[in-house]
Amino acid sequence: MIYRLYQRDDFDDLYAIEEVCFHPPQRFSRLYMRQLVASPDAATWIAEQDAQMAGFAIVEWAQHVAGIVAYIATIEVLPRHRGRRIGAELLRRIEGSANAERAIQMWLHVDIENIAAIRLYESSGYCNSGRADHYYARNRPAAIYMKNLA
Template identity: 35%
Template sequence: MMKLWIAPAGLHVEPAQGRDAGELARIHAQGFYRGWPREEFSGFLGEPDTPVYIACDARRRIAGFALIRQAADEAELLTIAVDPKWRGKHVGRALLRAALDDLRMSPARRMFLEVDEQNAAAIRLYSGQGFTRIGARKGYYPRPDGSAATALVMARDLG
């Protein structure tokens, strides 16, 4: 039985499939300076401890995705990306909520993530879903100009 979650704008969230790797790489490259290659997504999609959730329409056109890693009683949001034409429509929130909902059925009790300290929209998203800042990693994210951004480390209990 496939899991499905309702998302805004006629979308739904479902688990990604191996055939989605190329589209995930394309969307990721649009949102990050150093996008991950298709092969990396193919590897994640084949691992049971790295669930990937996609927001898509009825024809499986992908608007965004979230990639989680689970280890023992912890989970980490490795990345979340939304196609530029879908940004501002609460797709990221729907993806994060689906992942958090699914994690309730896992052994994970706490979830972590890193976010660029200058990404105000993402920080609002995470704060709105109960994440709080627990630390920072200076020089974590490379930038096109050769500088590096600080990552805020955030976490929340999963209940």
């Protein structure tokens, strides 16, 4: 597996993964996804094998009173590539991008029913710090996870 930063020509393949991994209304719109990957305050990492995209992860950051805080917008791996630690490596890469920006903390929302993702975050040092009721469609809650970087 090769890991690299996003390039503009990657968008169609990246969005095709979004369409496989998420269904409306949880799916990001094309416009929002284009804005996210083009943001100077975000980094997008790509996982590919044999020149085919297998997954990606996006982190964005913002200045807060206490310092720069990073938010994991998404980590997505095609179903046929899951179980091979690709998500873990993508997480490590986006943490590296957040560290390069001097982020002091990373956080995320995760569907409370996404046990595989919760295991990944917990095994990577993220701690459950709350819950956002009605975060996802059909009134499904999200768990909020955080990790201090500094």
